[in-house]
Amino acid sequence: MIAIVSVLLALLAPQTNALISGDLNCTTYNGTFFVYTPAATACSNAISDASCAVLYPVAVAADGYPMPNNNAERPRPCYTSAAATPAAIVQDMKTAALSSCAKTCGLCCQTSAYNCPNVAFPRLTCSTITRTQCTSPQWRTIIAQDCPSACGFCNDGGCVDAVPDCANDLSVCQAVGMQEFVNTNCQKTCQRCSSTTTARSGTGCTSFAADSSSNCRNWAANGFCTNTFYTIAQRRAYCATSCTLC
Numbered sequence: 001m002i003a004i005v006s007v008l009l010a011l012l013a014p015q016t017n018a019l020i021s022g023d024l025n026c027t028t029y030n031g032t033f034f035v036y037t038p039a040a041t042a043c044s045n046a047i048s049d050a051s052c053a054v055l056y057p058v059a060v061a062a063d064g065y066p067m068p069n070n071n072a073e074r075p076r077p078c079y080t081s082a083a084a085t086p087a088a089i090v091q092d093m094k095t096a097a098l099s100s101c102a103k104t105c106g107l108c109c110q111t112s113a114y115n116c117p118n119v120a121f122p123r124l125t126c127s128t129i130t131r132t133q134c135t136s137p138q139w140r141t142i143i144a145q146d147c148p149s150a151c152g153f154c155n156d157g158g159c160v161d162a163v164p165d166c167a168n169d170l171s172v173c174q175a176v177g178m179q180e181f182v183n184t185n186c187q188k189t190c191q192r193c194s195s196t197t198t199a200r201s202g203t204g205c206t207s208f209a210a211d212s213s214s215n216c217r218n219w220a221a222n223g224f225c226t227n228t229f230y231t232i233a234q235r236r237a238y239c240a241t242s243c244t245l246c
């Protein structure tokens with residue numbers, strides 16, 4: 001009996017260390033624990049990973065850094081200036097972490113490239129999109145249109161190259177005999193995405209609720225306000241002013 005109990009305790013013990021406390025952004029509940037989503041670590045750090053490791057040392061050595069599906073505690077300076085957990089979010093600390101070491105902190109989903117609404121009825125499950133799909137010519141175009149937040153396509157307005165390295169050789173856009181290829185694979189680089197711009201219907205009101213996202217100007221320029229993939233309610237909830245929606 002004692003043996004069984006100690007085996008059980010040994011099995012349970014490592015898990016009690018690991019718990020994400022304080023900031024639950026970029027996590028999802030897996031039925032037992034909050035764990036990081038793929039988008040939590042999908043970006044690159046703005047400074048070197050080695051420098052980030054110095055600024056944001058691992059919280060619990062045995063658990064390591066945030067990774068998709070694990071529940072390693074975030075390094076504390078990623079979200080707070082407090083000396084111990086549990087700690088409240090201090091936005092200054094978070095803003096600094098987001099601009100330097102978003103990947104190390106497991107906060108990629110809150111950077112501007114990853115922080116936007118997905119369409120109302122996506123053709124695939126946005127939350128399970130993998131890094132491999134983000135670079136796959138088969139998937140990139142559909143992901144950019146339906147699940148831009150999954151791969152950091154938020155600032156691309158639904159238009160990405162299906163083949164990621166098109167931009168390395170701009171002459172491909174003009175090459176005779178390559179036009180069929182670039183139309184399907186280098187849409188962004190060669191400007192082959194269809195424009196969804198349509199005239200805005202008059203709405204009658206003259207004042208609008210404030211935009212709730214600071215990226216609205218960028219999104220509006222990329223067609224967010226007129227793209228029918230987003231419901232009117234979604235467009236109004238994020239960018240009422242930029243989209244002039246009453």
Ligand SMILES: *[C@@H]1O[C@H](CO)[C@@H](O)[C@H](O)[C@H]1NC(C)=O
Nearest residue numbers: 022023024025089091094110
């Ligand atoms: C997510 O981040 C925002 C901004 O830092 C913060 O206000 C909010 O409390 C966080 N949400 C959760 C669930 O931790």
Ligand SMILES: *[C@@H]1O[C@H](CO)[C@@H](O)[C@H](O)[C@H]1NC(C)=O
Nearest residue numbers: 030031032033035069070071
């Ligand atoms: C939830 O995540 C934890 C931490 O990675 C893992 O140990 C556990 O098996 C997961 N549970 C389920 C039901 O997937």
